[in-house]
Amino acid sequence: MILFKAILLFLTIITPLKANTIYDLIKIPNLEIYEINTENKLRYLYATKPFRLGVNVKYGHLKNIHCLNPNKKTLDSKYKIIKRNLNRYSSDFLKRINLKYIVLCEDLSIAKINTAGIPNNLIRTLILDIEFNENYFERAIHHEVFHIISDSYKEFFNENEWKDFNKKNFEYTKCSTCNKKWDLALYSETKGFLTEYAESTASEDMAEVFSHLMFYQNKINSDDPIINKKIKFIKKNILKIDNNFKF
Amino acid sequence: MIKKIKISRSERIILIFIIILGVFSLTSLIIIKDKCLFVKNYNPSNIQFDNPQNIAVLNAECGNVIIELYPNVSPNSVKRFKTLIRSGDYNDVAFHRVIENKIIQAGDLEFGKRENLDYGRVGTGKSGLGTIQSETDGNFKYKRGSVGLVRSFQMNTEDSQFFITLKDEPLFEGEYTPVGKVLYGIEVLEKIKFIHKMHIVPRPDFINSFKMLN
Numbered sequence: 001m002i003l004f005k006a007i008l009l010f011l012t013i014i015t016p017l018k019a020n021t022i023y024d025l026i027k028i029p030n031l032e033i034y035e036i037n038t039e040n041k042l043r044y045l046y047a048t049k050p051f052r053l054g055v056n057v058k059y060g061h062l063k064n065i066h067c068l069n070p071n072k073k074t075l076d077s078k079y080k081i082i083k084r085n086l087n088r089y090s091s092d093f094l095k096r097i098n099l100k101y102i103v104l105c106e107d108l109s110i111a112k113i114n115t116a117g118i119p120n121n122l123i124r125t126l127i128l129d130i131e132f133n134e135n136y137f138e139r140a141i142h143h144e145v146f147h148i149i150s151d152s153y154k155e156f157f158n159e160n161e162w163k164d165f166n167k168k169n170f171e172y173t174k175c176s177t178c179n180k181k182w183d184l185a186l187y188s189e190t191k192g193f194l195t196e197y198a199e200s201t202a203s204e205d206m207a208e209v210f211s212h213l214m215f216y217q218n219k220i221n222s223d224d225p226i227i228n229k230k231i232k233f234i235k236k237n238i239l240k241i242d243n244n245f246k247f
Numbered sequence: 248m249i250k251k252i253k254i255s256r257s258e259r260i261i262l263i264f265i266i267i268l269g270v271f272s273l274t275s276l277i278i279i280k281d282k283c284l285f286v287k288n289y290n291p292s293n294i295q296f297d298n299p300q301n302i303a304v305l306n307a308e309c310g311n312v313i314i315e316l317y318p319n320v321s322p323n324s325v326k327r328f329k330t331l332i333r334s335g336d337y338n339d340v341a342f343h344r345v346i347e348n349k350i351i352q353a354g355d356l357e358f359g360k361r362e363n364l365d366y367g368r369v370g371t372g373k374s375g376l377g378t379i380q381s382e383t384d385g386n387f388k389y390k391r392g393s394v395g396l397v398r399s400f401q402m403n404t405e406d407s408q409f410f411i412t413l414k415d416e417p418l419f420e421g422e423y424t425p426v427g428k429v430l431y432g433i434e435v436l437e438k439i440k441f442i443h444k445m446h447i448v449p450r451p452d453f454i455n456s457f458k459m460l461n
Contacts, residue, residue: 021416021418021419022418025418027400033418036417036418041421100421
């Protein structure tokens with residue numbers, strides 16, 4: 001028994017030393033600093049090697065988030081676009097919503113499904129795929145930021161209240177990837193939803209409304225009463241977080 | 248009759264050489280073994296300080312580390328740090344986590360004491376005073392020799408553990424509560440025992456004493 005304890009203690013003590021400040025802070029391996037001296041205090045990191053991350057799933061702990069290290073040229077050009085979009089959020093607002101680290105990588109996927117970004121307000125981090133669909137790349141940044149916002153302020157973005165805006169016979173799917181409604185193109189005729197993807201879940205619907213408000217800088221003219229209610233809801237609750245917020 | 252054999256010249260040279268080699272080896276061993284030999288030990292009473300009430304003196308194996316505390320940057324955290332220094336709680340506490348040329352960590356009052364060091368739990372101990380709020384909004388640059396309070400993965404979990412950086416750590420800014428900076432004696436900290444590729448230092452060095460100057 002003593003020998004067993006000694007071996008166990010030895011194994012505990014000699015666990016590989018991860019003398020990596022970034023890993024200690026956000027628990028994502030293989031990252032380096034891209035830029036940390038920014039106006040709104042966001043810290044941009046990039047993957048130097050592919051990395052895998054775990055998320056808690058029903059039957060255990062799987063490392064099902066995967067991303068590759070980006071090409072330097074792509075990284076430099078996309079960084080400018082990302083920074084320009086994220087600079088619209090003040091440092092004060094970012095602090096309130098718990099966003100501090102932006103991880104830039106390529107070919108980001110969760111459970112082998114490609115995604116624009118993975119937000120996690122607990123580690124104050126947003127992982128972004130810099131090679132995400134060019135047509136929606138900028139808007140997707142704001143979409144993912146919204147998930148950070150809503151995760152930090154669940155009390156403001158109540159999904160049941162949101163669902164009541166929709167027609168009575170409408171039901172969202174159980175998850176954002178539970179069907180093939182992934183198109184991000186703006187509907188010419190909205191019928192309560194801005195995009196096909198907005199029809200997947202209440203959370204994605206909110207994120208789509210927010211991202212359109214941000215991307216089109218508050219110039220969504222809609223005759224759709226449902227969309228108008230949704231816009232009003234998003235604006236009202238974002239302003240509760242920061243009264244000086246500008247769409 | 249036993250015939251006396253006279254030592255030859257070459258044998259004499261070899262003998263002298265062996266004696267010189269022995270003396271040299273012994274001297275080298277003593278010098279090399281004394282890791283503190285070239286470390287300057289600062290005496291705080293010989294130094295003039297602008298804010299002597301905020302000067303703390305940590306004594307380790309190789310000498311004194313003189314730290315200036317910044318209550319204007321993080322008032323509550325410095326208050327806690329001073330309380331623990333004044334109570335003598337940091338005396339005989341291990342430098343349990345040391346990463347070469349990067350960081351040294353100490354201050355586990357529960358599992359890091361010399362008399363009852365618990366290798367399995369050191370780094371997880373509490374002071375008994377409870378946790379305090381993080382104070383990370385102050386304008387503080389984490390340069391080499393910065394002193395900060397350790398927290399868990401979550402903010403507002405600072406207690407008694409502290410760290411001292413052995414290199415600039417810009418990523419620490421806004422993340423960890425700063426409490427001060429080393430003014431003199433950083434070389435004392437560079438001599439603190441570390442083990443490559445080991446998370447916790449076995450048979451670590453200890454804080455001999457930690458006192459406020461006034």
